[in-house]
Amino acid sequence: MKHNIQNQRNIGISAHIDAGKTTLTERVLFFTKRIHTIHDVKGKDGVGATMDFMELEKERGITITSAATYCKWNQFEINIIDTPGHVDFTIEVERALRVLDGGILVLCAVGGVQSQSITVDQQMSRYKVPCIAFVNKCDRNGANPLRVKDQLNHKLGHNAVMLHLPIGLEGDFKGVIDLVSMKAIYFEGDHGENLQITEIPDALMPSALEYREILIDEASMFSDNLTEAALEEQVTEDLLIEGIRNGTLSKKLTPVLIGSAYKNIGVQTLLDAVTQLLPSPSEIQNFAIDYDNNDKEILLESAPDKPLVALAFKLEDGLYGQLTYIRVYQGELNKSDVIYNSRTGKKVKVGRVIRMHADQMEDISKISTGSIGALFGIDCASGDTFTSEKIQLSMLSMFVPDPVISLSIMAKDNKSEVQVSKALTRFTKEDPTFKVTTNNETNETLISGMGELHLEVYVERIRREYNAEVVVGKPLVAYRETITKRSDFNYTHKKQTGGAGQYGRVAGFMEPIEDHFLFTNKIVGGSIPTQYISSCDKGFQYCMEKSPVYEFPITGVHVVINDGASHSVDSSEMAFRAASIGAFIEGYKRAKPTILEPVMKVVVETPPEFQGAVMSSLNQRRGMIVGSQDQGTYCSIESRVPLAEMFGYSTVLRSSTQGKAQFTMEFDSYRPVPVSIADELKKDLERSKKKSKE
Amino acid sequence: MNDNQTDARQQALNKIVESNNDGGFGAVIARAGVGKTALLVQIALYSLFEKKSVLHVSLKEPINKVCLWYDEVSKRIARTLKQSHAFADIWDTILMHRMIMTFGENQFNTTTFRERLSDLTEQDIFYPQLIIIDGLMVDKENIAIFKELKKLAKELSVFMWFSIRSHRHKVSQMSSFPPSLIPVIDLFDVTLQVIPKADKIDIELSSQIAFESMPNLTLNPETMLIQA
Numbered sequence: 001m002k003h004n005i006q007n008q009r010n011i012g013i014s015a016h017i018d019a020g021k022t023t024l025t026e027r028v029l030f031f032t033k034r035i036h037t038i039h040d041v042k043g044k045d046g047v048g049a050t051m052d053f054m055e056l057e058k059e060r061g062i063t064i065t066s067a068a069t070y071c072k073w074n075q076f077e078i079n080i081i082d083t084p085g086h087v088d089f090t091i092e093v094e095r096a097l098r099v100l101d102g103g104i105l106v107l108c109a110v111g112g113v114q115s116q117s118i119t120v121d122q123q124m125s126r127y128k129v130p131c132i133a134f135v136n137k138c139d140r141n142g143a144n145p146l147r148v149k150d151q152l153n154h155k156l157g158h159n160a161v162m163l164h165l166p167i168g169l170e171g172d173f174k175g176v177i178d179l180v181s182m183k184a185i186y187f188e189g190d191h192g193e194n195l196q197i198t199e200i201p202d203a204l205m206p207s208a209l210e211y212r213e214i215l216i217d218e219a220s221m222f223s224d225n226l227t228e229a230a231l232e233e234q235v236t237e238d239l240l241i242e243g244i245r246n247g248t249l250s251k252k253l254t255p256v257l258i259g260s261a262y263k264n265i266g267v268q269t270l271l272d273a274v275t276q277l278l279p280s281p282s283e284i285q286n287f288a289i290d291y292d293n294n295d296k297e298i299l300l301e302s303a304p305d306k307p308l309v310a311l312a313f314k315l316e317d318g319l320y321g322q323l324t325y326i327r328v329y330q331g332e333l334n335k336s337d338v339i340y341n342s343r344t345g346k347k348v349k350v351g352r353v354i355r356m357h358a359d360q361m362e363d364i365s366k367i368s369t370g371s372i373g374a375l376f377g378i379d380c381a382s383g384d385t386f387t388s389e390k391i392q393l394s395m396l397s398m399f400v401p402d403p404v405i406s407l408s409i410m411a412k413d414n415k416s417e418v419q420v421s422k423a424l425t426r427f428t429k430e431d432p433t434f435k436v437t438t439n440n441e442t443n444e445t446l447i448s449g450m451g452e453l454h455l456e457v458y459v460e461r462i463r464r465e466y467n468a469e470v471v472v473g474k475p476l477v478a479y480r481e482t483i484t485k486r487s488d489f490n491y492t493h494k495k496q497t498g499g500a501g502q503y504g505r506v507a508g509f510m511e512p513i514e515d516h517f518l519f520t521n522k523i524v525g526g527s528i529p530t531q532y533i534s535s536c537d538k539g540f541q542y543c544m545e546k547s548p549v550y551e552f553p554i555t556g557v558h559v560v561i562n563d564g565a566s567h568s569v570d571s572s573e574m575a576f577r578a579a580s581i582g583a584f585i586e587g588y589k590r591a592k593p594t595i596l597e598p599v600m601k602v603v604v605e606t607p608p609e610f611q612g613a614v615m616s617s618l619n620q621r622r623g624m625i626v627g628s629q630d631q632g633t634y635c636s637i638e639s640r641v642p643l644a645e646m647f648g649y650s651t652v653l654r655s656s657t658q659g660k661a662q663f664t665m666e667f668d669s670y671r672p673v674p675v676s677i678a679d680e681l682k683k684d685l686e687r688s689k690k691k692s693k694e
Numbered sequence: 695m696n697d698n699q700t701d702a703r704q705q706a707l708n709k710i711v712e713s714n715n716d717g718g719f720g721a722v723i724a725r726a727g728v729g730k731t732a733l734l735v736q737i738a739l740y741s742l743f744e745k746k747s748v749l750h751v752s753l754k755e756p757i758n759k760v761c762l763w764y765d766e767v768s769k770r771i772a773r774t775l776k777q778s779h780a781f782a783d784i785w786d787t788i789l790m791h792r793m794i795m796t797f798g799e800n801q802f803n804t805t806t807f808r809e810r811l812s813d814l815t816e817q818d819i820f821y822p823q824l825i826i827i828d829g830l831m832v833d834k835e836n837i838a839i840f841k842e843l844k845k846l847a848k849e850l851s852v853f854m855w856f857s858i859r860s861h862r863h864k865v866s867q868m869s870s871f872p873p874s875l876i877p878v879i880d881l882f883d884v885t886l887q888v889i890p891k892a893d894k895i896d897i898e899l900s901s902q903i904a905f906e907s908m909p910n911l912t913l914n915p916e917t918m919l920i921q922a
Contacts, residue, residue: 625819626794627798628795630806
């Protein structure tokens with residue numbers, strides 16, 4: 001069958017944890033006939049939802065790895081990426097959004113716009129992903145989709161308009177009113193598969209007319225044809241859809257659909273909206289960087305006859321080797337093609353090309369322009385770009401946050417050691433926020449990531465998927481150091497121990513800046529010869545890795561060199577590097593160094609009666625409470641808390657709120673630690689040094 | 695924060711608060727979009743510079759938007775200072791002394807507000823010395839709330855500033871205040887009416903406080919900062 005790019009949709013489903021996105025995806029697969037039975041998350045049948053195919057996901061009821069899946073709705077081909085809702089896994093969400101053309105923002109009709117929805121929305125904005133909103137769980141007590149629509153406007157700054165209105169709510173939720181066709185839609189049959197389209201009940205007609213008027217008003221801002229038709233009172237369905245679509249694609253309008261995935265209400269209408277309102281790959285502008293042409297940005301064309309440009313956005317290690325999820329932006333990717341990895345410059349022959357359906361796969365002959373598929377046996381890293389010719393094109397890099405927490409990990413026996421090593425190699429390739437390092441002094445292997453849960457999940461995966469027994473240490477916070485005042489340095493490196501000597505003098509000053517590091521050369525008159533300047537820079541940068549005071553990595557230093565001296569025989573690159581290291585140490589100690597700790601933005605959502613207890617728990621953790629937001633049935637408390645104080649907080653929160661509160665945590669900034677904590681850290685450092693000497 | 699440029703306006707506003715810190719009420723009156731919130735945030739910042747604890751209650755905007763107001767107004771103030779780097783040094787202290795409380799639509803009432811306040815004070819988390827209430831409509835239904843708040847201000851010995859929205863065409867025949875404010879005007883000790891004119895924005899100060907010389911306040915139309 002000929003591939004029609006206009007009928008292609010690459011969509012992501014993003015939401016706050018427990019908003020029901022995995023259930024929604026499951027229903028989408030059911031209605032598009034990709035699966036024939038429905039299994040619920042934490043379902044009684046013990047099977048679990050199809051998209052949550054990892055054992056751990058089924059157990060915890062959360063989606064850890066975004067599973068790509070393919071389905072068809074009418075004549076449209078839809079690739080869906082199910083994304084994790086927990087903040088610790090945001091790199092998964094970021095990666096999914098990088099390759100998507102449109103998104104469904106799933107919101108809970110009871111909880112509304114919660115803290116994680118805000119994070120997910122910011123991510124969607126960063127990648128300019130047009131989205132539609134789906135207010136799920138309208139069958140729950142306290143459901144109020146109109147309030148959620150208002151929250152979309154007030155909290156997220158969207159221009160949200162209702163596309164549907166509910167027929168009944170909570171236990172009486174029966175169906176939806178489509179404000180475009182002005183019909184009532186009921187979902188009948190065992191699984192809501194039979195759509196009954198009838199006239200709108202008289203009682204609901206006034207509000208339907210009122211909201212349709214608002215919809216036409218908003219949509220007409222994006223279509224002159226619709227404006228004219230509205231003035232002449234001749235609005236057709238097509239014209240209205242055109243206006244809504246234009247608004248959605250420009251990210252200036254967010255259509256709001258409603259339903260209950262669990263009760264099978266509103267899923268088919270959501271699929272219709274995906275095909276009608278979200279863009280095809282050809283309607284999205286994608287850019288690549290041309291390294292051969294001064295890093296110029298090049299607009300990619302969604303044409304099959306153009307040279308291939310594809311992005312490997314996700315790796316998985318399965319039974320049959322490494323599986324590489326790939327999105328083709330330009331050209332086509334055929335089985336047996338020879339493609340180039342533009343990062344490594346290596347040629348690769350494409351073997352099996354497949355299309356994924358959660359953990360099942362289907363062999364295909366090619367991945368068409370704009371489509372998503374997976375390749376077997378390709379050695380690459382996540383984020384690599386593949387091209388058809390040996391051209392230096394690279395897709396724009398993804399935003400990868402630095403890890404904020406580490407813990408030591410050790411295999412219990414020899415057999416496990418091999419397995420742990422295998423697992424760590426795989427995880428670092430799959431997840432750029434997961435890093436593995438070795439502590440040179442203690443020889444411990446350290447794994448670092450975005451939060452406690454992030455690392456816990458990987459440790460658990462090592463145990464289960466690799467059958468390896470491991471011992472993990474206490475979580476360690478990624479402290480940094482910085483300077484707080486300007487200081488001068490003037491250091492001479494001089495060595496004469498037989499043979500060629502070493503001589504170099506470096507003088508200048510260092511001062512605090514907001515960026516990580518900046519080196520400025522203000523040498524005039526050649527007091528340091530030009531060929532040694534880069535060695536000075538390297539010497540200073542080397543010092544940034546480990547502070548001479550508390551031994552943490554350093555950040556926020558501007559080094560300026562303005563004087564120095566050299567010797568015609570004894571000066572060398574090595575001598576100036578050593579002189580710069582000496583100069584840095586000299587200046588750094590005088591620049592009033594201080595330790596910085598990662599401070600997290602912690603948002604707790606709790607019933608109002610526990611607000612006091614929650615605030616107190618945050619306060620006890622050196623937290624600074626920014627404010628509280630009262631929404632009647634629940635309130636959210638926003639605070640900034642040092643990461644070091646947040647270990648085990650979920651247990652404390654659960655016990656102080658009878659398990660009714662939940663929190664999200666994400667990195668906010670690095671802030672100076674109080675003096676008493678700095679002293680403790682210094683003592684710890686001395687203790688561990690002493691221990692390693694013994 | 696001591697800088698000649700901020701001194702005059704800061705002194706005028708501080709004098710208002712200090713002379714009424716046993717339950718005083720102040721109102722910033724303006725039409726929609728003229729800058730009530732910006733002015734309230736400015737008033738709050740002048741107290742924060744003095745290391746006074748300010749509770750900002752917003753009935754219309756979420757926490758992050760209120761934070762953005764503070765960031766924006768403080769940046770504007772910093773630009774007017776001779777030593778703007780000094781501002782960065784005190785920003786952390788400002789944050790420690792500021793607390794934001796927002797309420798969803800129709801969620802604000804004095805009982806809930808009292809509960810929230812006692813959550814803060816009973817656990818030694820925060821004791822407000824100045825309270826800003828932005829977005830509370832002054833209408834018949836809310837008269838009781840204003841009266842209750844007056845009682846609360848007296849109990850806590852704090853000054854409360856409110857934003858009061860006026861309408862272009864609706865002016866009371868008896869005074870220049872919005873008609874909706876008349877039933878509760880006795881509760882207020884000071885009012886700042888923001889009146890946009892052709893090339894400037896005047897602030898009409900009406901107060902029972904005895905100033906040595908009545909400060910002549912205007913708003914800079916570019917920065918929306920008070921000029922004394």
